[in-house]
Amino acid sequence: MLRFMPVGDSMTIGSAGEHTWRYRLWRHLCVAYDGPFTFVGPRETLYDKQADAPTSLAYADPAFPRAHLAGWGEGWLHMAPLIGDAVRAHRPDVLLVSLGLIDLGFYTNAEQTAENVRAFVAGAREADPRIRMVLLPVIPNIRAAADAPFAEQVDRFNVLLAKAVADLDEPRSPLLLASPPEGYDLGTDTYDGTHPNARGEHLIAEAFAGAMREAWGVGQTYVAGTS
Template identity: 65%
Template structure:
């Protein structure tokens, strides 16, 4: 089973972060269902000094380079990823996309109607690369701007409604789409370091949102269990497991 993380600054992370991708790697590495691989064309973290994804300074140096792969970018949203996903998915051959996008779109580029149109474009392009691809989509978690900008907050809420409808309308047995749940206990004060980007506590909650969605809907893996910060999985080959996960391991939608 091959996973590709797709996201914006909340997913790529900055120099010195663990990232929720790291938390998901820890989770996947503890499962016993079978071998898996994290794939994607990028590996870096965003570096404020260079204003580019040029850093490899993950908070845990033991995070293995193959597991650092992703398709995420600081300041990139559905608008940017829709035209990029077909090439990335063709090259990396992911089975499952874990997608956290939308906040940057609504904040700087497009309104909710335009953003959901880009979401549809993304899904179509992903399926052009793999008609059987599976997607798990995380709704937008409004950031601190939404506490004082009512129109922006309304656009976030409307987009999430449109995303739920899109998930229901476009999911198929051949290419199912899951809508993950925003962590109910997620707060900007404890789960972000600046009102937007996840703190270590927030990273665990974002990883749990994806892990629990896949477990509950598809029977994939198990419920999310956070590992201690900086603790690497105990397996000899942390990005592989012993028994393959196949389509038989996933419950029909």
Template identity: 70%
Template sequence: MIGHDDAMRFMFVGDSMTIGRAGDFTWRYRMWQHLEASFGAPYAIVGPRSELHDTGTGTPVSYAYAAEEFPVPARAHLAGWGEGWLHMAPVIANAVAAHRADILLVSLGLIDLGFYTDSEQTARNARAFLAAARTANPRIRCVLLPVIPNIRAESDAPFAAECARFNELLAKAVADLDEPMSPLLLASRPPGYDIHTDTYDGTHPGPSGEHRLAGAYADAMHQAWGLGGPYAPARDRPEAPPLTASPTASPVRASAPPVVRTG
């Protein structure tokens, strides 16, 4: 159910794992399927963007979703390839206000730790993000996913340690900032998530990873707030290959940060 004035309004906030690339289903699509099947009340998916990342041009200009049945209004998001807490904290208040978001489903941090900030500063930026969101909606709810270390962490021990430290600090932030009027949830890392089988490059989710990510959010909301039901993957038509002839995008270990779009 999309477009009702009294709908609960969800906004996806994330980086390359959330925006997806041309030809992806995206975990956002999996969450839409879940909400359609189990939410049982009016809802909307909102946000200022709807594009996928085009790896050929390095820009978010593609609308080539693998699932043609994914409705255009439900493709809305606030996510970008190469964006993290650092980039989203300054823009989240305007996005929440403009789109009247009620619940933020947030997956951020890997880009920050890989390119921009250490765990301590990344945690401060996460707190700034939450504070800014509340200025726009004092009753905003947030479900936050811990950082899932990517393949870089297998050969870069300091990076792996920073990921672990940030997850500790994120858990502390959720505990410190949780309020009855504006509850925060820290979702669990998706059970069984394996970067070697659930991603296509050691970082970005493939179909099985998309289901696991959507399930982490769905189960957190169901268990804590009674929203929707337990996650049950919908059956898909055969998976389509990415609609681009470009080489697979590099994992977060790339030598320079990607160009960031904040508008």
């Protein structure tokens, strides 16, 4: 059985009432992948905005493997120290990682964030030397549209992320840099300029699915209508 662990920030954990891109990818793989698979991880909840805590299980459709390692307001800085234990405990084959926006917005600059990427990869590989990873570039949000220095940091980090993937990729533990979600538009694909709506969820899921299909032959072409 192929075991995926989604790792991310608020765009990955999602909030109460949402499907999440995790669900959209699961639905896609149910149709497009010819083999058993599941999602694993130490957490299952959504973020409850009223409680200001990740305590909700109110998925728009809860009938899927909801396990993940994602947190509202968490980034590479937070996940790098956690990933080793999570990999040892839950034995994922593939990490699907979408992180960085929160780091750049509140905690670390592009260079520091890239160092945390490398620490994350090292921690995951220490736990499982054969683990595979798909890394999604940071999707600029509404702040980047109005804050030029922040936008420059996002662009700089995405360059450094690509360099880290190229530097660290190895045959026994391959790293993939996913393409940014094609056609992603803050006006039509988010509900607040940052967090994905249904269309945005599909586009993020498609970015991960496309990377795995092209590089590893996992699944078929993503069709939004199936998920």
